[in-house]
Amino acid sequence: MRKILLLLAAVCSLNAQTFLIRNATILTVTKGTIENGSVLVENGKIAAVGKNISAPTGAPVVDGTGQFLMPGIIDCHSHTAIEGGVNEGSVSDSSMVNIKDVLNPTDINIYRALAGGLTVSNVLHGSANAIGGQTIVVKLRWGKNAQQMIFEGAKPGIKFALGENPKRQGYPPQGFGLTGPTLERRYPGTRMGVEDVIRESFNEAKIYQAQWEEYRTKTARGEKVIAPRKDLRLEPLVEVLNGQRYVHAHCYRADEILMLLRVADDMGFKIRTLQHVLEGYKVAKEIAAHGAGASTFSDWWSYKIEAYDATPYNAALMTKKGVLVSLNSDSDELQRHLNLEAAKVMRYGGLSQDEALAMVTINPAKQLGIDNSVGSIEVGKSADLVLFDQHPLSGYSKPLKVWIDGNQYFDRAKDLEARADFAKKKKVLLDKEATPARGPRGGAATEGPSQ
Amino acid sequence: MALRYSLEIDFRRWLSNCFVNWFALAGHCRKKIFRSCDRYVSRLKSLIWTTGLLAGLALRAEVPSAIAIKDAHIVTVSGEDLPKATVLLRGGLIEDVGAQLTIPADAWVIDGAGLTVYPGFVNGLSNWGLPVAPVAARGTAATATTEPRVHGPEDRPQNYSYERAADSVTPADTKLEAARAAGFTSSATFLDRGIFRGLGAFIDLAGEKGREMIVAEPIGQEISVTRGAGFGRGFPSALMGYLSYVRQMFLDLNQYQEAKALYAANPVGLHRPEYDHTLEGLEESPRLLLPAVESQQIERMLVFAPELKKPFALYGLHEAFKDIDLLKQANVPLLVSLKWPEKPRDADPTDVPSYRELELRAQAPSVPGLLAKAGVKFAFYSDGVDSAADLKKALKKALDSGLTRADAIRALTLTPAEMYGVADRTGSIAKGKIANLVVMKGEAFDDKTTVEYVFVDGMQFKPSKESQQAAPGAGRRPSLDIAEEEIDGDRL
Numbered sequence: 009m010r011k012i013l014l015l016l017a018a019v020c021s022l023n024a025q026t027f028l029i030r031n032a033t034i035l036t037v038t039k040g041t042i043e044n045g046s047v048l049v050e051n052g053k054i055a056a057v058g059k060n061i062s063a064p065t066g067a068p069v070v071d072g073t074g075q076f077l078m079p080g081i082i083d084c085h086s087h088t089a090i091e092g093g094v095n096e097g098s099v100s101d102s103s104m105v106n107i108k109d110v111l112n113p114t115d116i117n118i119y120r121a122l123a124g125g126l127t128v129s130n131v132l133h134g135s136a137n138a139i140g141g142q143t144i145v146v147k148l149r150w151g152k153n154a155q156q157m158i159f160e161g162a163k164p165g166i167k168f169a170l171g172e173n174p175k176r177q178g179y180p181p182q183g184f185g186l187t188g189p190t191l192e193r194r195y196p197g198t199r200m201g202v203e204d205v206i207r208e209s210f211n212e213a214k215i216y217q218a219q220w221e222e223y224r225t226k227t228a229r230g231e232k233v234i235a236p237r238k239d240l241r242l243e244p245l246v247e248v249l250n251g252q253r254y255v256h257a258h259c260y261r262a263d264e265i266l267m268l269l270r271v272a273d274d275m276g277f278k279i280r281t282l283q284h285v286l287e288g289y290k291v292a293k294e295i296a297a298h299g300a301g302a303s304t305f306s307d308w309w310s311y312k313i314e315a316y317d318a319t320p321y322n323a324a325l326m327t328k329k330g331v332l333v334s335l336n337s338d339s340d341e342l343q344r345h346l347n348l349e350a351a352k353v354m355r356y357g358g359l360s361q362d363e364a365l366a367m368v369t370i371n372p373a374k375q376l377g378i379d380n381s382v383g384s385i386e387v388g389k390s391a392d393l394v395l396f397d398q399h400p401l402s403g404y405s406k407p408l409k410v411w412i413d414g415n416q417y418f419d420r421a422k423d424l425e426a427r428a429d430f431a432k433k434k435k436v437l438l439d440k441e442a443t444p445a446r447g448p449r450g451g452a453a454t455e456g457p458s459q
Numbered sequence: 460m461a462l463r464y465s466l467e468i469d470f471r472r473w474l475s476n477c478f479v480n481w482f483a484l485a486g487h488c489r490k491k492i493f494r495s496c497d498r499y500v501s502r503l504k505s506l507i508w509t510t511g512l513l514a515g516l517a518l519r520a521e522v523p524s525a526i527a528i529k530d531a532h533i534v535t536v537s538g539e540d541l542p543k544a545t546v547l548l549r550g551g552l553i554e555d556v557g558a559q560l561t562i563p564a565d566a567w568v569i570d571g572a573g574l575t576v577y578p579g580f581v582n583g584l585s586n587w588g589l590p591v592a593p594v595a596a597r598g599t600a601a602t603a604t605t606e607p608r609v610h611g612p613e614d615r616p617q618n619y620s621y622e623r624a625a626d627s628v629t630p631a632d633t634k635l636e637a638a639r640a641a642g643f644t645s646s647a648t649f650l651d652r653g654i655f656r657g658l659g660a661f662i663d664l665a666g667e668k669g670r671e672m673i674v675a676e677p678i679g680q681e682i683s684v685t686r687g688a689g690f691g692r693g694f695p696s697a698l699m700g701y702l703s704y705v706r707q708m709f710l711d712l713n714q715y716q717e718a719k720a721l722y723a724a725n726p727v728g729l730h731r732p733e734y735d736h737t738l739e740g741l742e743e744s745p746r747l748l749l750p751a752v753e754s755q756q757i758e759r760m761l762v763f764a765p766e767l768k769k770p771f772a773l774y775g776l777h778e779a780f781k782d783i784d785l786l787k788q789a790n791v792p793l794l795v796s797l798k799w800p801e802k803p804r805d806a807d808p809t810d811v812p813s814y815r816e817l818e819l820r821a822q823a824p825s826v827p828g829l830l831a832k833a834g835v836k837f838a839f840y841s842d843g844v845d846s847a848a849d850l851k852k853a854l855k856k857a858l859d860s861g862l863t864r865a866d867a868i869r870a871l872t873l874t875p876a877e878m879y880g881v882a883d884r885t886g887s888i889a890k891g892k893i894a895n896l897v898v899m900k901g902e903a904f905d906d907k908t909t910v911e912y913v914f915v916d917g918m919q920f921k922p923s924k925e926s927q928q929a930a931p932g933a934g935r936r937p938s939l940d941i942a943e944e945e946i947d948g949d950r951l
Binding site for chain 2: 104110154191192441
């Protein structure tokens, strides 16, 4: 009996990835909009998109009448689900640290983001230092462990940061005005120094690369040599030089953007995305020429000096100059409604609906090199889908269901339904704590009402 | 050790201690009589102490060369449970155990009726036996000095991997008396500072000198990886920094060992590898102890630790009730903390804890029972719970949450001995093993049960009623060595 049940469970879980969504408005993003369309999902992949698709026998059908289906939303800049600190800011080059090591799959913000239609996040190190840590792209498979959240095949990245944050030199550990030992100040203290740190690190990486090449040549010749020290700080920089790792660079001002593009050209690597890039509109041509993507805010600025000369037209202006632009959250809260952030580029810049939706779907997918499997509703791509009750570019819209790889990870109706039960379970635990168990000396456990 | 019960040796030692103390006092008075009043008083105190012990010698004189606990219920752990049997101790070892033993004429006999004999309990990880005085932290002096910034793993921050707990073990630790009163006779003891905390020692919890207490060393390296120390304190500051530092250390170790081997084989024409004491410490570590308390931390460590290419154990495990299958599959030694998460005493009454917190507090004590049911090996560790009453309470909580008595006893005795590779000499009641026993009136973990005797290396202790209830440090000074220590250094 137990075996039969297990078998049944196995069959069910297979079937869960095969289903049909019927009679919804399909916002494919890359191939236009299909009114009263259907999407067939088979084994976690999109198998068919069109008007008249019938479900295979036995496959569940989701009725999407009056509803809107769009690809799962992608955030190119997130710090969600990082345990034990977003920054290893103690050093100016912390490329040895890796977000992959500290993903926390139990962070409730993952679920809350899912509830907003987010399915993929580029989880970045913070911007405290010129060269931050290694980064990782995750799928928000809530309930799975850290390893299972990692986006298979997505190229890892590394965070760079320019400007005010990386040139901060640290604070006295015991606060201002107190006597006591202080930590030696961190280099650099100027924007020039930030450039120097990046250049120096890549110089070191090149020497390191040469050392290993020399070692390999010598051992190949049969010579007896001691291997160079494997340096976790320089390895990822060598990967950047070899094009095996993307650079995501936090920046604001036009001058520092140009500086970084020059450094990259000098050293022989590419900047994959410029993050925030609020003055990108001033140097959009140069950004496009380098081939860098830009991931910016819709209308958030003036929170510090370097973020003053900004405009909500930034995304539209850069797009019109040929830059691949996405809109990101950089926030546990903002990531829950990136669809509304996208809507703002229609108001500021006059982009089309598809161009707006692309800002949070196919464009970040391209920036992260994962557009072959996510970012639009196309046959063959992963079934990362969000069903909205209204058009997702409307301020009144709410995600009803969210799928990743054809598995449903969020269902608004079920969530609401489960709340009463959950509150009851929580109350049981709270009550248990409120009435402490009687100890051996507190008198024998007597029957009757407890206090 | 074999001479422990010899009256003459003891007498001579104490007499000489006494003289040495008088002598030291005299010298002290002569040279620096007014320099330090405190010192004078402390010497005087110890003198009184020593003299008092001399007076108590009459009692010690009656300690026999062998002790037989007769007709007791003996829980051997490694062998059969013996409902009515005798265990014979001699020279610090278990000479024999069995139902049909002939008790030798020279043995003192303890009537074991109503008594249960267990192997002495083992603390799987603690700082028991280490000096209480904290190691002075760097830069605590109120001077405006500037600490050099740590630039990364190559500066070896907070790295004491080479320090040996065995070198610091002392019977003067006040926690030992409380530990014995709770039935503990041994501990896996580790120094408690830094990230790489040094080489631990398996110790017995009594002795006249620290070095007599060592059963085995080094038994492992404790690595402390916190959630992150925060901004501005130098590398590492975030959890990811800690992890990359640990990873880099073991990569360095790998290269260090290869380089040393290559150089040792033939140094000619090779630049000699640079000596690194922190790597020597890691090289010497037979196993690593890594922290993992919450579910995602357990999963993380099970992925991370195999990279280090050393046997490892996990400690903490309060949320392991979510990971029982995973841990069974992983098959690594586990050390469950006895410091159960509790509602903070000074919590804001208007703060409602999260469901996860509540669940953790409610279910953490069920972890030992769940592990035992799944057949996963685990031991306990005190994690700062040091008083006898608290230890007893913490263990009781695990039993109330589903752990059987037999599984609890195993987790407190043979399992930790096996984990640290000392099960051949301690951890159960068997012929030839170290005489580490706890004798209880009644059965372990029952409310009314008291610890009647504790034998550590054959030395008999009779914990007082108060010591089974009192907080650590309360009550009289337990150490026999204080007089000697004082002359050596400036302890107290």
